[in-house]
Amino acid sequence: MLKWKRIKINDISFPSHVTYTDHYVDSPYAKQVLKVLTTNESLVPIKEGVDRELIAHNEENLNAGVHINLDNQQLDAPIQIEFNLNQDNPILIDRHTIQVRNGSTATIIFNYSTIDDIEAFHNGVTTVECDENSSVKIIKLYRFNASSYNFDSNYSFAGKDSSIEYITIDLTEGLSATSYINELVASSANVVHKEIYFAKGESRHDHHYKMLHRAPYGNSKIDIRGAMMDQARKVFRGTIDFKKGSGKSKASEKEYVLLLNEGLASHAIPALLCDEDDVEGEHAASAGQIDEGQLFYLMSRGFSLVDAKRLLVESNFRPIIEALPDEDIRESVLQSVLEGLTI
Secondary structure (H helix, E strand, O other): OEEEEEOEEEEEEHHHHHOOOOOEEEOEEEEOOOOOOOHHHHHOOHHHHHOHHHHHHHHHOOOEEEEEEOOOOEEOOOOOEEEEOOOOOOOOEEEEEEEEEOOOOEEEEEEEEEOOOOOOEEEEEEEEEEEOEEEEEEEEEOOOOOOEEEEEEEEEEOOOOEEEEEEEEOOOOOOEEEEEEEOOOOOOOEOOOOOOOHHHHHHEEEEEEEEEEOOOOOOOOOOEEEEOOOOOOOEEEEEEEEEEOOOOOEEEEEEEEEEEOOEEEEEEEEEEEEEEEOEEEEEEEEEEEOOOHHHHHHOOOOOHHHHHHHHHHHHHHHHHHOOOOOOOOHHHHHHHHHHOOOO
C-alpha cells in the first residue's frame, strides 16, 4: 500500500500478476520478453525510481516487456510499442531493456492509453544503455483516463560521445507519477529531456527528473512545459548533480507551467548539487496565470477569449510537439490538448 503526502496519496493497493493478452510490438528489432531472460538480456538493476515498493512490485508481477539490443545498426523508422488498456487488459506491469551499441541510432515510441471506461493500473520500468558514439530517442506518451493509475520509472546510462533524448507527453487525467534518472558515465555524454504535461479535472501529477554527471565534458538539459486547470495538483522535482570528476560539464533545467484558473496546487523543487569547481549549471522554475497583455493583443485581432487562451497554450507546447517524429502523433497530441481545454 502506497502513501505520499506530496500529492495526497493515502492508500493505493497494488494488483497481483495477471496475464496481458494484447499484442504490443511489431518490429524485427524488438523482442517480447517476460521474466525469463537470457544472460545477455538480464534485468539491469536500478537504484531508484518512482518508489522502491513499485520497483519490487514490477519485478515480481511482470506481464509484458520488450528487449531491444542494437549493435552497429542505424534504424530509419521508429520502433513503436503500443499498449491500449481495456476491459480485457486493465493491468499492465511492464519492463523494458534497451541497449544501443557501437554507433547505432534509433527512435523508440512507447504509446500508453486507456480505451474503455475502466480503472487501469500501469507500473512500468525502462532501462536504457547507450554506449560510445551511439544515439537513441525515447518517446513516451501517457494518455490514461481519470480512473487510472500510471507509475513509470526510467533509468539511463549514457556512454562516451553518446546521445540520449527523451520526449514525454503526459495527458493522464488520473494519477501519474513518473521518474527519469540519467547517469552520464563517460566523457562528452549528452542527455536531453523534453516534456509537456496537461493536468485537468482532479488529476495528480508527480514528475521527477535527475541528471547525474560522473564524467567530464557532459551536457544535460531538462525542459518541462505544463498547463493546469480545474482542481489539478502537480509536483515537479528536478536535480542536477555534478559529481567529482565531471569537470567542464554543463547542465540546465527549467519548468514553466501555465495556470488556467486560480486555486491550483503547483509545486516545483529544482536542485543543483556540485562537487566540482569547473562546471556550468542553471535551473529555473516558474508558474503563472495567462498574461493579460497577450490576451488583449490577440482579442484585439479578432480572437475570442477561449481561442486566445488556446493559442497561448498551444504556443507554449508547440516546440516540443514539433520534435515528435511522426505527423499523426503530433496532430493527435495537439488535438487531445486543445479538446481538453474547456476554459
